[in-house]
Amino acid sequence: MRGSFRAFVAVVLLIAFPFLVIGIGVGGILLATTASGRAAAYLFVLGIGVLITFGIALVSALRTRVEPPSGPRLSRQEQPTLWACVDELAEQVQTRAPDEIILIPDVNAAVSEDSRMLGLRAGKRYMMIGLPLLAGMSVDELRSVLAHELGHYSGGHTRLLAITYRGTETLQRTVERLDGGPARFLLNNYAKLYMLVASSANRQQELEADQAMVRTSGQAVAIAALRKLPTLSHTWDAYSSRYLPLAGMARRTPDLLLGYRAFLLHPNQKEWVERAEEQLLDAESSSLFDSHPPIRQRIAVIANQADRPAPGDTRPAWSLLNDPQNSVPAVEGSMLKEGLGPRAQWAEIVRLAGATSAERGAGMLAKAALDSQVAPRGILGDILHAIGRGEVEQLVKPLLKPNIPFEELAGACRSVATELLGDVVVAALVAQGRVRHELNWGGGWVVRLLDDGSEFDAEELVAPAVNDPAKVGELWDQLVRMNVPLGFVRWPSEQDPQIGGEPQLTHAFGTQVTVGRNTWHDLLVYDTGLLLFKLRFRTVLKEQSADRVGAGHGIRRKRLTPLVEASAAANRQLPNARWIGAEDIVGGTNKSFLTGGGKIGLDLADGSRLELRSASDEAYEALVGFVLEVLQSRGVPAQEGAAPVG
Structure with missing residues (x-):
């Protein structure tokens, strides 16, 4: 299969990486013996430095422990119907069922395998199921999604994670430790080549895994499940931002799944989904570095496959859970912020x-x-x-x-x-x-x-x-x-948020913005400024690798949560933070990209210019909204398309 061949090429690039680094190091030392003066000293230090850096990176990567996915476990004893469904699907796609099923708070499903001996020996298997999928999909749609994930097992897509994880980790650490210069330039571009090939392999593997959806559920159900994903992502975000903060205000712990299900069934959400579904599919990104093909491409490929329709089950997906009104809340607690208070309707x-x-x-x-x-x-x-x-x-x-x-x-x-x-x-x-x-x-x-x-x-x-x-x-x-007492007064308490002092957080994005050409940043948007957190190169590569097995969202959420919960003042003291206050911005330009996201140019009060490139429409729109509000408050126009696009 083409996906397997591309994955093989990606692995070859990883295996070749140590030889490239050793070649640079040894080559520098050999050239130093033929040169003289400063050039000889520079080449010798370069060669030794590259070899030492690679050695440290390799040891660090080999010592790094691959942690199992986090989240509440759904055991066979507690959820026999769900497990029976997964076992049946595993048999249909001719693979071994996962050893654990984990509930995650994302619009996503994924599988991973802790394989041994560079993927030659099978290891413990994990399946992650997003809670929003249980609320927003029907039983047959969820079965189709789970069959897709099991298709990654049957296609052997998870078996090489041992070598790719360690290899990618070594690559990340080596490039990160090198200072600027020809060695870093060469290895940095080699890393980009690897990610380009690996992403291409991942996209082809997704198309191969889609075949399992059609074999188990048929074309119509597989397409319906894929079409639902963008609208579920947006409605889950709306539900999370609009209603979950109320739980904090009330100091009560809510029912996540049942609440989201009720939210989806309201006529307002149904009407929005009908209007937005096609627009969201049209706006989906199609970057060469994406780990998944656009959904429209996946649908087109599915439509050309032999159809195998299966008996439909239109019950809500959470019908597969045993006593969801009691069992689901019991595991949801670990997904919520601690200390909310007693559970309440x-x-x-x-x-x-x-x-x-x-x-x-x-x-x-x-x-x-x-x-x-x-x-x-x-x-x-x-x-x-x-x-x-x-x-x-x-x-x-x-x-x-x-x-x-x-x-x-x-x-x-x-x-x-x-x-x-x-x-x-x-x-x-x-x-x-x-x-x-x-x-x-x-x-x-x-x-x-x-x-x-x-x-x-x-x-x-x-x-x-x-x-x-x-x-x-x-x-x-x-x-x-109305008998409203005109002598009524309510003074603020110490627990009330301070008004007019602490900046209020409006948006948070993980690994969504680059500053200049290549440096990735997390972004927090406040009502009075922007906070950028520069990410280490190995952090970015690690997340991109994790995205290929559906674990990237969890890594980003774990990193962003402390930033979101901390005050802006505390975040500004972090060593990798850069604060851009509204008062620092004196002009700006913006340019949207056809493939999603866009570019923002900020003219700062000190005469410098800062260029931000966003990787998603959501981050781009948040940045544009903030900058427009700042500039319009001063009567300064922001120009669409004025910034050159490289």
Whole structure:
């Protein structure tokens, strides 16, 4: 098979690498004997240095322990139906079943094998199943995905991981330890050649593994499963970013799988999936360094294979789990941040988080009223008096960013005041036990009045008065009729986030951005700046190797989690960090790439220019959004396509 041949070429490149390094080292020493003066000394030091560097890298790589995949295990005793399904599929694709099944919090499935003797001796097998797949796919679609992963076993794709892992590790460490110069240049480009060949082999192996999907499930199911992956990835991200933070606010542990399943079944998500599926498939990357072919290419190849339709099973995939309402939450805990609190249903989580959110907003407005001295007591009645005097801008200005353009300041003040004044009203009613926040999988939550069961929109209630001081009296009367206490005040507690001080994180991307030509970085996007973390070369190669067995996401998540949980101030002190504040950016350009991602050019206040290349549309869009907001706040246009594309 072509995939096996390309994998063989990649292995040959790895085996040839030590000979190349030794050749450079010995060649440098031999040339030193024929030269004189500084040239001889340079060549001798170069040759010895390369040999020592390679020796250290080889020893380090051989001593590195290959850790088994992390995550909760689904045992045969606890999940017999799932294991029976995997055993049946393994028999159909003529391979040995995995020894362990591991649940992971990614839209992904993967297999690995801890093989011995450079892949000649079989080792322990692991299968990773993404929790979102269990919630978002049907039984027959999940079977098709698992058959694909088992196809990697039957195709022998995992057997050479022992040599490729050690070889890649040696290559990484050798290149990383070398300083600039001809040796590093040569070996660095050799490493790129290896990754190019290895990626080509991986893409061909994916197409070969797709044949197992068709043999076990038929063309229609295999294609349906592949088409679902991009939309599942986006909806899982939306669910994670929109609802999981509520668990932290409520200090409760949620049901991940069952919540995501309910989220997917809401009409809003169904409608979005129908609209977005084709667009996401069209926008998929097709880089020569990608480990997977574009899904449209995979579908085209599948459509040309002999069809073997199988009886369909349209039940949700989590039907394969034994007692999912109890067994899944028992293993989900290890995927969540520790210390969230007792397990609770999503309805309770939303009720608690909604109340906490309203209280925080009320505390922010009370503190702003005190800091501005517009309403030092911070009570609702005093704040209304200040608004009636036309002092909205003075009231909330302590909460705003200092670089807002003058022409936008009034609108920003009214918007913030409307939101926070609405929070004060809701917090007052929550304190009286007269409203509650109810779960809405289409938009977060709904505030409902318990007196008559109607929905309550506090911002709609207070907006006319915020926009027109003459209407404050009308709002006052409405609040009195609703028995909202005008003496209510809620001061911020020590646990509330600090407003106007610590930058707020908006996006985090692992190994998604290059600075200049070749150096990869992690990227954290804050509301007031960008944090770039330079990655070591061996880290990048290790992740790219792990991507080929589906483990790259876990490695990146493990590295990013401490950065996401730490403050921006703490992250800025790390030795590999570079902070680019909004105030440092004076101009910029952007250029999107047809294959995905794009290029951002930043003109900095010190006269230098920084070029960032993003590897994904998500990172590119986050960067463009941040830079546009910064430049537009100063009236500086960002030019599409102005930067030359190399």
